[in-house]
Amino acid sequence: MKVNPVLKKELVLGSRTIRFPIALMCYGLCMAGIALLIVFSSVNTTGTADLSDLTGIFLILAFLQMGLILLIIPVLTAGSIAGERERQTLDLLLTAPVSSFSVILGKLLSSMCNVLLYIFVSLPAMALAFLYGGIQWRYLLVFLVMVLATAFFCGAVSIWCAAQFKKTILSIIVSLLWEFVFFGGTLLAVIGVYGWRYLQWNKAVTAGTLSSTTTVSMGWMPAVLFLNPAVGFADAMRSTYTGGGLMYQILNGGTLGTVAQGMIRIAPHWSLVSFAVTVALGLLFLVLASRKLNTARKKDKFFQPTKKKRRGRA
Numbered sequence: 001m002k003v004n005p006v007l008k009k010e011l012v013l014g015s016r017t018i019r020f021p022i023a024l025m026c027y028g029l030c031m032a033g034i035a036l037l038i039v040f041s042s043v044n045t046t047g048t049a050d051l052s053d054l055t056g057i058f059l060i061l062a063f064l065q066m067g068l069i070l071l072i073i074p075v076l077t078a079g080s081i082a083g084e085r086e087r088q089t090l091d092l093l094l095t096a097p098v099s100s101f102s103v104i105l106g107k108l109l110s111s112m113c114n115v116l117l118y119i120f121v122s123l124p125a126m127a128l129a130f131l132y133g134g135i136q137w138r139y140l141l142v143f144l145v146m147v148l149a150t151a152f153f154c155g156a157v158s159i160w161c162a163a164q165f166k167k168t169i170l171s172i173i174v175s176l177l178w179e180f181v182f183f184g185g186t187l188l189a190v191i192g193v194y195g196w197r198y199l200q201w202n203k204a205v206t207a208g209t210l211s212s213t214t215t216v217s218m219g220w221m222p223a224v225l226f227l228n229p230a231v232g233f234a235d236a237m238r239s240t241y242t243g244g245g246l247m248y249q250i251l252n253g254g255t256l257g258t259v260a261q262g263m264i265r266i267a268p269h270w271s272l273v274s275f276a277v278t279v280a281l282g283l284l285f286l287v288l289a290s291r292k293l294n295t296a297r298k299k300d301k302f303f304q305p306t307k308k309k310r311r312g313r314a
Contacts (some may be wrong), residue, residue: 003262005098012112020114027068028121031061035125058129059237062143065122067116068232069151070183074175076114077158079168080107081293086168104163104286108155115151117146142240146275150229153278154179156285165290177275184229193221194256216257222247223263225274228280232274245270 038057081104084090093103130137158175165171197216204210225231231247239245248267249257266273 003307004102004109006093007113008106010106020051024117024121028124031065031122031125034061034064035128039128058126058139058143059241061122061126062147062237063234065119066147066150066230067246068177069147071119072118073111073115073151073154074158074172074179076111077108077155078162078171078175080111080159081082081162081289082165082168082171083162085166094293095121097292101286101290104159104290105294107162108152108159108286111158112148112151112156115148119147137239139237142236146229146233146236146271149275149278149282150233153182153229153282153285156282156289157182160285160292162204165288182227183230186224187231189224190218190222190256194218197257211264215254218257218259220260220263222251222256222259224279226270229274229278232271233234235274236271239271 029277035057038060081090086092094100097107126140130140154175157178158171161169161175161178162168166176194216199219200209201216205212205214225247235246245268246271248264250256251263251267
């Protein structure tokens, strides 16, 4: 099996520094400290522990790691291409006999390998929920699949920003802004539309032009939340624990008013659809980043050999 040369280079260079092992150690100690704090908080006044409360260790650490990954991925990935420009090594990298997509993919996979190490370091702390909380191993599988899909998406967005800008700090800032658009902006959009339509509904009911038995109509507006990987992650974790998805409860229960019947049919499979949308968006950003890098390669004067003018015979 042929290994991506850019991925191999990044892994070799990353293993030579002491900063990453120290960061892993600090991360593992933080996860272990949080898990022990939850264990100590479950001990009652008689000195006995309620082991059923330890199921919360898995959920708390899962959502905490999701939040940390959203912050770690831009720092690890956004400076990949921009950092090559700042070190003036991008031209040398582009002269290698590899495609632009291989360069982008290698940079992204190296960041995801680091994310995997962060997740594996936290597994001993999460194992407390498996030993005493009655958590099944399929919960861990669902967690890994959704976290890796989210990390892939965030990494693709970050590396696309890195291909757009020449400064690392600017790439990181824009990557965080894009994350806010997908993770926070979609929620704010749905809540804002619901709030505006609720005000219109309330005015119509007060004026007597609409019956109070009707509800706010949202139609297909909640479908915007498919763009939010965090909603899909929360839906998957809840459906794994209780057997019922979070979005199905919200949409079928009328929390967001009346929605289209198609949304009710899709709601039980929300996490699966969200996973597919997240991966598809990640691939789209990867292709866009590859095209941007390929454009830079074509415009580089090194790749445009000058033609020698033939002198005419005297």
